[in-house]
Amino acid sequence: MGLFVAGMNHRTASVGVREQLALEEDKLREILREVLASGGMSEAVIVSTCNRVELYGVAEVPGEARATVFRHLCHHRGLDPASVDPCLYTHLDREAVGHAFRVAASLDSMMIGEPQILGQVKDAFALAQSCETVGPTLHTLFTQAFAVAKKVRTETDVGRYAVSVSFAAVELAKKIFDGLASRTVLLVGAGKMGELAARHLVEQGAFPIYVANRTWSRAQEMARALSGTAVPFDELTTVLASADIVITSTGAREPVIQRDMVAGVLHGRRGRPLFFIDIAVPRNVEESVETLEDVYCYDIDDLKQVVDANLRERRREAQRAEGLVEREVGKFLARLADADVIPTIVSLRERLESIRLGEVKKTMARLGDASPETKDAIDALSSAIVNKILHAPITKLRESSRAGHGRSWTELVHELFGLGRQS
Amino acid sequence: MISPTFFTLAVIGYVCATGLALAYLVQRQDLIYRLGSLATLAAWACHSLALAIRGIEQGRPPFASLTEAVSVAVWVVVLLEMWAERHYNVRVLGAFVLPVAVMLSMSAVGRSLEGPAIDRALSGAWLWVHIGLALIGIAAFVLNFAGAVMYLLQERALKAKRPGTFYYRLPSLETLDRLTYRTLALGFPFLTTGLLLGALWARRVWGSVFAFDPLAMFSFVAWIIYAATLAGRAAGGWHGRRAAYFAIIGFAALVLTLGAGFLLPGRHGS
Numbered sequence: 001m002g003l004f005v006a007g008m009n010h011r012t013a014s015v016g017v018r019e020q021l022a023l024e025e026d027k028l029r030e031i032l033r034e035v036l037a038s039g040g041m042s043e044a045v046i047v048s049t050c051n052r053v054e055l056y057g058v059a060e061v062p063g064e065a066r067a068t069v070f071r072h073l074c075h076h077r078g079l080d081p082a083s084v085d086p087c088l089y090t091h092l093d094r095e096a097v098g099h100a101f102r103v104a105a106s107l108d109s110m111m112i113g114e115p116q117i118l119g120q121v122k123d124a125f126a127l128a129q130s131c132e133t134v135g136p137t138l139h140t141l142f143t144q145a146f147a148v149a150k151k152v153r154t155e156t157d158v159g160r161y162a163v164s165v166s167f168a169a170v171e172l173a174k175k176i177f178d179g180l181a182s183r184t185v186l187l188v189g190a191g192k193m194g195e196l197a198a199r200h201l202v203e204q205g206a207f208p209i210y211v212a213n214r215t216w217s218r219a220q221e222m223a224r225a226l227s228g229t230a231v232p233f234d235e236l237t238t239v240l241a242s243a244d245i246v247i248t249s250t251g252a253r254e255p256v257i258q259r260d261m262v263a264g265v266l267h268g269r270r271g272r273p274l275f276f277i278d279i280a281v282p283r284n285v286e287e288s289v290e291t292l293e294d295v296y297c298y299d300i301d302d303l304k305q306v307v308d309a310n311l312r313e314r315r316r317e318a319q320r321a322e323g324l325v326e327r328e329v330g331k332f333l334a335r336l337a338d339a340d341v342i343p344t345i346v347s348l349r350e351r352l353e354s355i356r357l358g359e360v361k362k363t364m365a366r367l368g369d370a371s372p373e374t375k376d377a378i379d380a381l382s383s384a385i386v387n388k389i390l391h392a393p394i395t396k397l398r399e400s401s402r403a404g405h406g407r408s409w410t411e412l413v414h415e416l417f418g419l420g421r422q423s
Numbered sequence: 424m425i426s427p428t429f430f431t432l433a434v435i436g437y438v439c440a441t442g443l444a445l446a447y448l449v450q451r452q453d454l455i456y457r458l459g460s461l462a463t464l465a466a467w468a469c470h471s472l473a474l475a476i477r478g479i480e481q482g483r484p485p486f487a488s489l490t491e492a493v494s495v496a497v498w499v500v501v502l503l504e505m506w507a508e509r510h511y512n513v514r515v516l517g518a519f520v521l522p523v524a525v526m527l528s529m530s531a532v533g534r535s536l537e538g539p540a541i542d543r544a545l546s547g548a549w550l551w552v553h554i555g556l557a558l559i560g561i562a563a564f565v566l567n568f569a570g571a572v573m574y575l576l577q578e579r580a581l582k583a584k585r586p587g588t589f590y591y592r593l594p595s596l597e598t599l600d601r602l603t604y605r606t607l608a609l610g611f612p613f614l615t616t617g618l619l620l621g622a623l624w625a626r627r628v629w630g631s632v633f634a635f636d637p638l639a640m641f642s643f644v645a646w647i648i649y650a651a652t653l654a655g656r657a658a659g660g661w662h663g664r665r666a667a668y669f670a671i672i673g674f675a676a677l678v679l680t681l682g683a684g685f686l687l688p689g690r691h692g693s
Contacts, residue, residue: 155453175581175590178597271662273596290582294663302584309586
């Protein structure tokens with residue numbers, strides 16, 4: 001029986017192919033049951049997201065199982081299996097374990113480190129469990145994959161830095177201000193992007209929110225949506241004096257925020273930083289504003305640059321995560337291999353121990369009036385002999401199973417020591 | 424004498440901790456951070472032991488010579504660093520403070536611990552208080568300096584709009600500015616009282632406040648710089664970059680003070 005994963009992802013298949021194979025829950029249940037009933041496989045989990053369709057399974061002949069399952073899938077969708085075949089990859093044993101870990105840890109995602117995939121894999125696993133297509137092997141594999149994903153998340157920064165412009169703005173604000181709770185936000189203009197950035201700030205506790213717009217009714221509308229206050233456009237300077245974060249997204253051709261305006265309010269702020277997030281094109285904040293002290297001004301290109309740097313940082317962290325996953329795969333396989341030989345080791349120990357106890361009892365009965373010291377010595381002697389004898393076979397069993405041929409050795413040990421049939 | 428062994432161990436420990444702290448700055452790995460914290464704590468424990476033994480052996484506080492005093496200052500610096508790192512949750516603080524601590528320790532290496540110790544005739548409780556207070560003040564200013572350097576690095580990264588190592592590792596500008604302010608507010612009263620006691624002492628013993636002592640001169644210069652910064656911060660709304668520059672100038676004056684103490688003849692010995 002071999003563990004394998006077969007499927008396609010965003011790298012091997014175009015979205016056209018992927019969307020045709022994406023399956024809803026009912027269909028998945030049906031197919032999972034069919035797959036197991038049609039034979040060849042003893043366990044199966046299907047992960048189906050918009051970026052991947054993957055079958056995790058245990059089968060005698062993985063190649064056949066893969067062909068059967070994907071023929072089923074194509075059949076359901078009225079596709080020609082030959083058109084899907086070139087997009088498919090198959091990983092066996094060690095590679096399959098590594099792949100499962102990497103997928104769950106979001107290292108195989110289109111956007112490395114995105115957090116949704118772990119939940120999607122968990123859902124797929126739960127669905128397979130409810131269809132009773134999960135056996136001991138996949139159970140251990142997936143439980144471990146979830147643990148590895150968590151470890152990657154806590155020990156590396158792979159999912160840490162913002163990869164969208166609006167979140168990058170929030171992150172920058174956190175590098176300027178000591179927390180965003182009770183920071184005053186001024187939103188100038190009613191652009192969608194501006195609203196989104198303002199929303200993120202509100203989620204972080206920013207309060208109060210002021211909205212200024214040339215059209216008064218628009219300002220009121222947006223203020224209602226953000227639970228903020230609308231302010232008349234010509235009172236911008238007044239609000240600027242108390243604002244901490246200013247988001248601009250108007251369609252104005254000329255800068256709305258001029259240097260003189262900002263310089264004028266700086267003195268009264270006593271050094272409180274002022275952060276401009278200028279999402280508008282053409283820009284709403286005059287370029288020379290950023291030369292003022294305690295003023296930080298990021299336009300859309302600057303924010304994109306931050307996002308790019310964040311992506312580089314994520315990729316660097318992903319490299320570290322790959323090493324971590326590789327080590328976890330090694331540990332996992334060793335544990336799996338040990339699990340193969342442990343029953344044999346246990347029965348071998350029990351067998352020798354029962355022989356030892358029987359012989360010690362007989363000897364004790366014959367000795368009769370021997371001193372407790374003598375009895376203890378006999379007991380210790382027999383234990384020592386048994387342990388010495390066991391040492392070599394147990395070591396050999398563990399080594400051979402880690403090297404991948406534990407089965408023949410366990411059979412041999414069963415024969416030699418008369419341990420009875422193994423399950 | 425056992426104390427030199429522990430002093431050596433402590434310096435080795437600080438060097439290791441510095442290496443780990445710098446490594447953590449480059450490679451954000453939890454293990455490196457934990458090892459670094461452990462090394463710092465172990466080195467500091469050795470240092471404490473060394474100072475305690477030294478004090479018992481000599482039957483007086485272990486800061487009678489300038490070399491000893493520097494050692495005690497390092498001890499306070501590391502203690503403050505460990506506290507501030509947790510309090511402000513600035514995990515990279517060690518990378519900025521420990522190198523200074525190591526450099527200070529090194530300045531004392533190669534000099535006999537004995538040095539020209541204080542003339543027995545001069546010693547008295549107030550003299551020890553003078554030295555002790557000044558040392559605590561100096562230690563706080565080491566942290567003040569580190570906070571200022573971190574502020575300037577983060578400020579530059581934010582203004583340049585090029586996120587690099589420092590942008591990712593350092594905390595917010597406000598946190599750093601607060602750290603710099605607090606350490607200034609902590610160090611200043613200690614330095615002031617320390618200097619004042621020294622001046623009173625000098626007048627009583629030598630009849631003059633400064634009387635040809637380079638260390639006292641330079642420390643007075645440093646005191647003026649810090650006094651100006653504190654006044655500027657408290658009343659003039661100074662903050663951020665300007666305050667950070669002054670913290671660095673003030674610290675430079677303190678380093679000169681120490682250099683003067685070691686290299687020029689004067690009453691603080693050399």
